Amino acid sequence: MDSGDFMKKYVPTLAIVLFVLAVLGFSNILLEKQQEEKAQDAYRAERHLVVYSDMPADVNSALARKFYRDTGLRVQIETRTDSELQSLADDAASDAGPDMVIASEPVLKDLQQASIFVPYASLATESVPYSFKDADGYWTGAWYDPMVFVVSKAYYERRGSELETWDDLLTDPNMVLAFPDLAATDMAGDFLCSYVEIAGTAEASRYFKALQPHIASYAKTMSPIVRRVAAGEADMGVASAMTVRQFLRDKAPVVMLYPQNGTSYWLYGRGTTKWCTDTELAPVFADWLLSRSALALLHQNTLFLTTASDVLPKELDGRNRYPVLFPVRKLYTDQGRKNVQDWWIKTIRFGKEP
Known part of the structure; x- marks a missing residue:
């Protein structure tokens, strides 16, 4: 068989095979991309902070819902008593704990002394007077x-x-x-x-x-x-x-x-713990707690607290x-x-x- 006959006989077949392989390869790429997007969607759906708070349970739930409506991001706010929060100091050596704590000033100071918190500062926390926050940013008052x-x-x-x-x-x-x-x-x-x-x-x-x-x-x-x-x-x-x-x-x-x-x-505020690994979500929630939206949510739930931020108006x-x-x-x-x-x-x- 000369080369001309070979080309006529096998090239179309090779072309079809190559086309099928290309389609399969492209399909695999699309499938992998779709699977990656689904995994990212699932991660975003599951991604959340765990926050311990000494505020009432219904208020904690309302804060989590409002934060999701405002940002599309999730927090799980679990209600704890002051004594339960202070017991975190006894678990300072543990490998696991909440990402953030919302509590009264005495509790925040106790947990700071136990080296539970890591410092955080932003434009939002700069709006809070020095008397309402730790000098090194380990906790910041909100209301x-x-x-x-x-x-x-x-x-x-x-x-x-x-x-x-x-x-x-x-x-x-x-x-x-x-x-x-x-x-x-x-x-x-x-x-x-x-x-x-x-x-x-x-x-x-x-x-x-x-x-x-x-x-x-x-x-x-x-x-x-x-x-x-x-x-x-x-x-x-x-x-x-x-x-x-x-x-x-x-x-x-x-x-x-x-x-x-x-x-x-009587001051309430927030501290980010050493157990927090989400360095993108935690700052968003920390700053949101100092927002007009969070304050309005508290007032809607009859917690008529005064904002610690100098940016928002006082009652x-x-x-x-x-x-x-x-x-x-x-x-x-x-x-x-x-x-x-x-x-x-x-x-x-x-x-x-x-």
């Missing part, structure tokens, strides 16, 4: 709840313009005050420690002793304080701004005022004034706070010691 005056509308009409500072609570001998038990909760204890830090022990002792005759009753939580003022059982009270705003939402006949010489605040009081905060460093430990609370019980509330 806070200040202590405020809550005044019945009837009393406000008579003396509202005279209520500016903490000392103004002592100027009306007939004023009836609803007041927190300063040894009952961490937030009340924080107010006590902050006042002592600002005024000094001697002046704080003088002030709280002078306040005693005005106090009709002590409350272990904030809600009864506002309820008594709204019902006319007390002229005014001292309570958390979040609790007062909850009553204002329900049209309670009270007015909220920020003390103009400063007040204490105003009944006179359209901004909160004024004590310039405190809060260097006390849990045991230190308990010691101050014990001092208040013995020397102020029950007056058994000078």
